[in-house]
Amino acid sequence: MHVDTYERYWIMLTAVVLIVFTAAVGISGFMMGVQVPVPEALVNPNTVATDPTSRFANPGLRQLAPNRYEAYIRAGSSPWKFVPDKLEVPVGSTVTFYVTSVDVQHGFKLEGTNINVQILPGQVSKMTATFKTPGKYPFICTEYCGVGHQNMFGELTVK
Amino acid sequence: MILGAERKIASWHMLVAIVALSIGTLFGPLQALEHMGINLYPALQSVGLQSYYQGLTLHGVLNALVWTTFFITGFFTLTVTYTLKKALVYPMLSWAAFIVMVVGLVMAAIPLLLNMASVLYTLYPPMQAPWFYYLGLTLVVVGSWMSGWSLLLTWAAWRKENKGATTPFIALGSLITVVLWQICTLGIAAEILVMLLPWSLGLLPGVDAQLARTLFWFTGHPLVYFWLLPAYVSWYGMLPKQAGGKLFSEPLARLAFWLFLLLSTPLGFHHQYVDPGISEGWKYLHAILTFSVFFPSMLTAFTVTASLETAGRARGAKGLLDWILKLPWNEPSFTAQAVAMIIFAFGGIGGIINASYNVNLVIHNTAWVPGHLHLTVGTGVTLTFIGILYWLLPHLTGKALWGTGWARAQSWLWLVGMGLMSNGLHRLGLLGAPRRTMLGVATDNYGTPDWLFPRLETGIGGTILLVSFICFLVVVVKTMMNKETAKVEMPIAEALQPEGIPAWLNNWQPWLVGTVVLIVIAYGPVLVSLISQVQLVSPGFNVWK
Ligand code: HEM
Ligand SMILES: [Cu+2]
Ligand SMILES: [Cu+2]
Numbered sequence: 001m002h003v004d005t006y007e008r009y010w011i012m013l014t015a016v017v018l019i020v021f022t023a024a025v026g027i028s029g030f031m032m033g034v035q036v037p038v039p040e041a042l043v044n045p046n047t048v049a050t051d052p053t054s055r056f057a058n059p060g061l062r063q064l065a066p067n068r069y070e071a072y073i074r075a076g077s078s079p080w081k082f083v084p085d086k087l088e089v090p091v092g093s094t095v096t097f098y099v100t101s102v103d104v105q106h107g108f109k110l111e112g113t114n115i116n117v118q119i120l121p122g123q124v125s126k127m128t129a130t131f132k133t134p135g136k137y138p139f140i141c142t143e144y145c146g147v148g149h150q151n152m153f154g155e156l157t158v159k
Numbered sequence: 160m161i162l163g164a165e166r167k168i169a170s171w172h173m174l175v176a177i178v179a180l181s182i183g184t185l186f187g188p189l190q191a192l193e194h195m196g197i198n199l200y201p202a203l204q205s206v207g208l209q210s211y212y213q214g215l216t217l218h219g220v221l222n223a224l225v226w227t228t229f230f231i232t233g234f235f236t237l238t239v240t241y242t243l244k245k246a247l248v249y250p251m252l253s254w255a256a257f258i259v260m261v262v263g264l265v266m267a268a269i270p271l272l273l274n275m276a277s278v279l280y281t282l283y284p285p286m287q288a289p290w291f292y293y294l295g296l297t298l299v300v301v302g303s304w305m306s307g308w309s310l311l312l313t314w315a316a317w318r319k320e321n322k323g324a325t326t327p328f329i330a331l332g333s334l335i336t337v338v339l340w341q342i343c344t345l346g347i348a349a350e351i352l353v354m355l356l357p358w359s360l361g362l363l364p365g366v367d368a369q370l371a372r373t374l375f376w377f378t379g380h381p382l383v384y385f386w387l388l389p390a391y392v393s394w395y396g397m398l399p400k401q402a403g404g405k406l407f408s409e410p411l412a413r414l415a416f417w418l419f420l421l422l423s424t425p426l427g428f429h430h431q432y433v434d435p436g437i438s439e440g441w442k443y444l445h446a447i448l449t450f451s452v453f454f455p456s457m458l459t460a461f462t463v464t465a466s467l468e469t470a471g472r473a474r475g476a477k478g479l480l481d482w483i484l485k486l487p488w489n490e491p492s493f494t495a496q497a498v499a500m501i502i503f504a505f506g507g508i509g510g511i512i513n514a515s516y517n518v519n520l521v522i523h524n525t526a527w528v529p530g531h532l533h534l535t536v537g538t539g540v541t542l543t544f545i546g547i548l549y550w551l552l553p554h555l556t557g558k559a560l561w562g563t564g565w566a567r568a569q570s571w572l573w574l575v576g577m578g579l580m581s582n583g584l585h586r587l588g589l590l591g592a593p594r595r596t597m598l599g600v601a602t603d604n605y606g607t608p609d610w611l612f613p614r615l616e617t618g619i620g621g622t623i624l625l626v627s628f629i630c631f632l633v634v635v636v637k638t639m640m641n642k643e644t645a646k647v648e649m650p651i652a653e654a655l656q657p658e659g660i661p662a663w664l665n666n667w668q669p670w671l672v673g674t675v676v677l678i679v680i681a682y683g684p685v686l687v688s689l690i691s692q693v694q695l696v697s698p699g700f701n702v703w704k
Contacts, residue, residue: 001410001661007461014457018450025446025515034517036442037435044696077702104700105283105368107524111591111605114520116433120368121285121697123435138605142524142593144279146286146702147210150597153605 037117037125040098045121049074049102056100060084069095073154075106075119077146082108082139085154093158094130107142110156118143131158164250165240170555171257172233173548175264176226177635180541183221184628186214191580191621194526194587194598195614209274211597212703217271219280223536225264227386228299230544232256232306234389234551235333238396239310241649242327243317249309256305263298266291277703279595281375282355284366287699290359293351300344307337325665328409329396329651335416336388338667339381342674343424346377358699365696369436370689376427377682384423384452386536388416390543393496394463400652401493401550402486404470408462409654413664415462418455421673422448425681432516433523441685442516448681449514456507463500469655491566491634495546498570502577503539506531509585526598527588530581538577542570545631550647552638559645561637565630572627580620586613 003011028034048056059072067090074083082099089095099108099119106119110129117125131137141152189199193211200211208214240247247253269291270276276288282296314326314334326334350371357363395412399405406412428445431437471482487493509531512518522528553560560566590610592598602610663669 001664002408002656002658003411004408004465007408007411007465010457010461014454018453021450021511021515022447025517026443028517030439030443034520036432036439036516036520038438039436042692042694044694046696046698077700103697104286104702105372107593109524109591109593116520116523118372118431118434118524120372120435122367122694123369125433125435140591140593140601140605142596143283144212144595146700147212147704148702149212149595150601151604 034114035127037127040124040126042122043100043124045100045102048100049076055098061087061089061095067093069093071095071097073097073099073108074102075099075108075141075145075152076102077104077106077148077152080141080145080148080152082141082152082154086157087154088157088159089131091134091158092130092132094128095156096126096128099125104145105143106145106152108139109142110137110139112137115139116142131156134158162237162240162246165236165247165253166555168247168250168253168257169233169237169551172229172236173551173555175261176229176233176544177548179221179225179229179264181628181632183218183226186218187222188621188625189214190218191617191624194583194621195618196599196602197618198597198599207272207274210277210703212279212595213271213274213277215595216277216279220267220271222541223280223386224296224299227536227540227544228303229260231336231385231389232260232303234544234547235310235337236306237551237649238333238392239313239330242329242651243314245313245317245320247309248313248316252309252312253306256302256309258302259305260299260302263295263300263302266295266298268295274703281379283375284355284358284368284371285697285700286702287359290356293356293359297348297351297356300348304341304344307341310334310337325660328406328412328654329392331413331665332388332392332396332416335420336385336392338671339388339420339423340385342678343378343381343385346374346427347379350374350378354695358695363695365694365698367689367693367695368697369434370693372431372434373427373437373686373689376430377424378427379430380427381423383536384419386540388419390496390499390540391415391459393543393547394459394500395466396652397547397650398463398493398496398652399466399470400650401490401496402467402470403473404466404468404652405655406462406652407465407469407655409656410660410664411458411462413660415455415458417664417670418458419452420670421677422452422455424674425677426452427682428685429514429516429519432519436689437685441681444681446514446516448677450511453507453511453514460504460507466652466655467497489563489567491560491563491570492546492549494567495549495570495573496543498574499539499542499546502534502542502574502581505581506534506539509534522588524594525588526584526592526594526596528594530584530586530588533577533581533584538573542573545569548635550650552635553645553647554649556639557644557646558638558641559643560634561641561643562634566634569627569630569634572623572630576620576623576625576627578620579616580624583613583616583618583620587617 426448476482
């Protein structure tokens with residue numbers, strides 16, 4: 001099969017670029033701590049808000065250690081709201097978020113961080129971030145969840 | 160060869176495709192204006208449009224699913240029969256396929272128009288549409304399968320009559336795309352038939368949202384290659400001829416199609432990088448496979464450009480780049496497709512960003528994504544199909560194309576409008592604005608002042624696109640009414656080196672086996688584990704009333 005010389009070079013160049021990109025994604029993902037959500041827990045979306053044994057029945061922020069927090073958040077669409085939608089932590093805190101949905105699919109994107117996850121009924125999405133700068137960090141719903149979707153957001157304050 | 164039945168079948172497909180695109184595209188400018196802060200939706204309630212999201216569902220379904228599927232099945236009916244020089248062996252099967260698709264379309268369109276199914280074109284459960292919506296979509300897919308079977312049977316008959324012959328490139332590219340479609344739609348067929356349809360009929364208590372998403376994206380990503388490969392058939396197999404050149408490297412063109420068949424399906428997790436129910440290793444595997452489809456894309460970029468260079472040189476170009484100016488820019492069909500390619504190149508670059516799961520975290524579900532998809536399916540594919548229509552309409556109707564100036568203006572206006580709108584949406588995404596959102600309203604909730612400029616860009620770009628689209632419709636309508644006749648044939652490019660094609664590029668078996676093996680590796684374990692822990696618990700929700 002005849003392959004033009006320039007095309008041969010082009011193919012080799014493409015191969016090199018691909019290898020570099022694959023390595024870059026691998027290194028950042030597995031060695032530099034870029035996190036994507038992974039299976040955390042299965043829950044029953046119909047009872048997760050009321051079952052007293054579920055952390056989501058009593059959502060909100062809990063302190064685990066100095067500067068270590070966990071936040072349980074429920075997403076729902078009647079009305080379109082995160083519960084709770086106001087959180088406050090001191091500067092320098094590391095917060096692990098656990099978010100689930102009580103009805104349809106939602107999103108959870110925390111501006112100013114790498115947190116941007118899909119929220120599904122039945123699944124728990126877990127992501128961690130450290131807040132070194134004081135300020136207001138809105139978290140918004142990024143998946144269409146009905147006619148009130150554009151009004152679904154909350155705010156984390158770092159003081 | 161007259162192939163009258165094939166032409167009739169294709170004509171009906173094109174009619175439905177153009178009507179779908181015309182209605183679907185209407186909503187685009189409304190969305191763009193809303194993003195800019197001009198909300199026309201309250202005024203539209205009096206004509207029955209209940210919400211932004213009902214309009215967005217119609218926009219996505221009619222443009223991304225209906226326009227593309229009808230155009231492609233109609234177009235392939237011609238590409239396969241013309242290049243094999245063989246009439247359909249079962250024309251009735253193709254007609255039946257068309258009727259099944261239309262019945263499905265009507266079943267799905269009614270709930271869409273009545274705001275009973277504003278679930279967007281991804282139909283993510285547990286949002287629940289009425290059962291006949293799911294059944295309608297299924298029928299559209301089944302009809303497209305039947306139309307593919309008709310083509311495959313015709314090819315099988317051709318092979319019996321032409322033992323040992325190499326399938327012509329255009330027919331092969333079309334048939335590979337047909338087979339890709341038959342394989343990848345198994346995901347959505349399983350999602351609808353096993354979960355959504357019984358659930359919407361009340362036969363299942365609930366659905367599993369994670370499993371449904373996984374089955375959806377099994378189809379959802381190869382779907383983009385189903386849209387794109389017909390455009391590639393034209394870029395490789397027809398455009399060089401239209402420009403006055405030859406197909407630069409036919410063996411590599413064939414290789415690219417085989418690689419798309421092999422690699423398009425086992426990589427759907429790149430749409431699910433941030434789904435909670437899939438582990439990191441599998442996401443990384445799909446990231447690598449996604450990068451590997453970059454390979455046939457780069458082959459295409461080279462071969463198509465080189466083919467156009469042969470055209471420019473045949474037209475007397477001597478220098479390094481003046482071949483570009485020598486191309487037939489006065490021909491609307493060429494111009495539309497060349498503009499589509501230019502814009503598509505930017506879409507390809509953005510695609511690499513989407514595919515890298517670390518960078519994907521920044522742009523997932525932001526306005527960046529519609530910014531990207533309007534460069535790819537919204538322009539690379541759609542404007543190419545429009546360019547094809549500029550020769551296909553005269554071919555099918557026997558009427559000369561009306562208003563070449565209008566048609567050329569249409570392409571350039573599209574370039575400007577899409578450049579602005581897509582740039583605006585990409586920037587909004589980087590600033591954190593979500594997609595599928597009434598951004599005019601959301602700006603008051605959580606927007607920032609730096610959203611203002613890209614919001615304006617989006618609105619202005621969308622308005623220019625509307626003007627461009629109106630030009631297209633004027634050309635179509637005036638052509639249909641044209642008294643001037645013309646005899647236009649399908650352009651079929653010759654290969655620059657018509658030497659033998661190696662046997663491995665003309666043999667389905669290794670590629671099909673490889674495709675199935677890769678799918679089993681990339682999806683098997685995850686599907687088994689999702690199914691083994693399936694929770695059919697989510698009841699249906701209607702959140703758009
Ligand atoms: C006049 C031309 C067009 C304009 C002004 C336009 C405008 C828009 C805008 C602003 C959005 C974003 C909506 C949002 O995320 O809230 C959008 C979404 C979309 N558009 Fe277009 N569009 C046009 C043509 C097309 C064409 C030709 C296609 C495809 C074949 C297309 C396919 C889509 C799809 C698939 C979406 C995503 C829908 C979803 O997220 O569910 N558009 N369009
Ligand atoms: Cu939402
Ligand atoms: Cu994709």
